[in-house]
Amino acid sequence: MPGRLLILANDETTIYNFRRELLQGLAAHGYDLTVAFPIGEHTCEIEKCGCQVVDFQLNRHGTNPFQDLKYYRNCRRLIREVRPNVVLTYTVKPNIYGSFAAHREHVPYINNITGLGTILQHDSLLARISLFLQKRAYKNSSCVFFQNQSNYKAMLEKGVVVAQTPYQILPGSGVNLNLHAFEPYRPDDHHSTRFLIVARIRQDKGYDEFLTAAETINRQYPNSEFHIVGWYEEESYQGVIENLAARGIIIYHGRKLQEEVHQLMTQSDCVVLPSWHEGMANVLLEAAATGRIVVASDIPGCRETFEEGRTGFGCQVKDAASLAKAFEKVINTPYSERVVMGQRARQKMEREFDRNIVVEKYIQLLERIN
DSSP, X not given: OOEEEEEEOSSHHHHHHHTHHHHHHHHHTTEEEEEEEOOOTTHHHHHTTTEEEEEOOOOSSOOOHHHXXXXXXXXXXXXXXXXXXXXXXXXXXXXXXXXXXXXXXXXXXXXXXXXXXXXXXXXXXXXXXXXXXXXXXXXXXXXEEESSHHHHHHHHHTTSSOTTSOEEEOOTTXXXXXXXXXXXXXXXXXXOOEEEEESOBSGGGTHHHHHHHHHHHHHHOTTOXXXXXXXXXXXHHHHHHHHHHHTTSEEEOOSOOHHHHHHHXXXXXXXXXXXXXXXXXXXXXXXXXXXXEEEEESSTTTGGGOOBTTTEEEEOTTOHHHHHHHHHHHHTSOHHHHHHHHHHHHHHHHHHOBHHHHHHHHHHHHHHHO
16 A cells, blocks of 8 residues: 555645546555545545545635644644645645644655745735745655746745755646547637636736726727636626626626536637736646637746747736737637647647646655655
């Protein structure tokens, strides 16, 4: 028996959308799995991957040190109960407090940095505290996984990791090439170009730029369509989106299941993500696997997912005019070239981003630790 693993995450979406294949792969190799996160609607599906789920509460965005201390103590208690051979952690708070707890309980641990996050985009007291805690957390890590080379270099420059820190670069979370199967472009009998953004509705996902560019392009190309899938993390956008929807510029779909998102992608010409920062943009990987052109910010975590002019188009971050130009490039791309670009996008995913690559890297590392 390879042993027991404890996986700590901040919510079930991280596991359900991006780690199910990892759970299945680890279970198939004989690992006894316990996964701890605040449970939700997908718990049963996660359990079917071959693991035990523990309802483990934490405040993802809270800054109350007493709540964080409680989470740390609960991590230590859970480690003593599960007695894992290795602890795996995802996202900032599990990375920090799960690491501290594992180290105090003398259990090896592996961290996964899924992105630098909003807090690290500003030089604030909160950011400095977060960096200090992460530096202490990763000091004794068996391995720190990064989702792109730029994030690793940024953490190296900030002193959060050092040259001696064991690390690996993953192709993001990878993409399930079966779930996100290649889909032919809709027939060339439509007179509209359909753009789709799939992201939580908040400023740093580029919604200001998306909404402004959509309004600009819709005036020039009235048959263009702009679809939104996501939920409001910042309520200030609700009135703006409702107004644009009433005017026929935006079509808002609300929150959708992964399978429903795939269907919407197949009905679209282009998937958009003008984000300000990403670890690796999973929605762009899924869109490319489906065979769709992407438009995305030219930033680490987005630029790796497409090839300029061959599978998608980049735009300057925080620049609505640049985004509008990228939309215009898609509109002016002939149907036959869109088809070819979609095929190239799928091939790139098969070569570089198959989720099985991520599973294999974890298994190889765990075998070395054990």
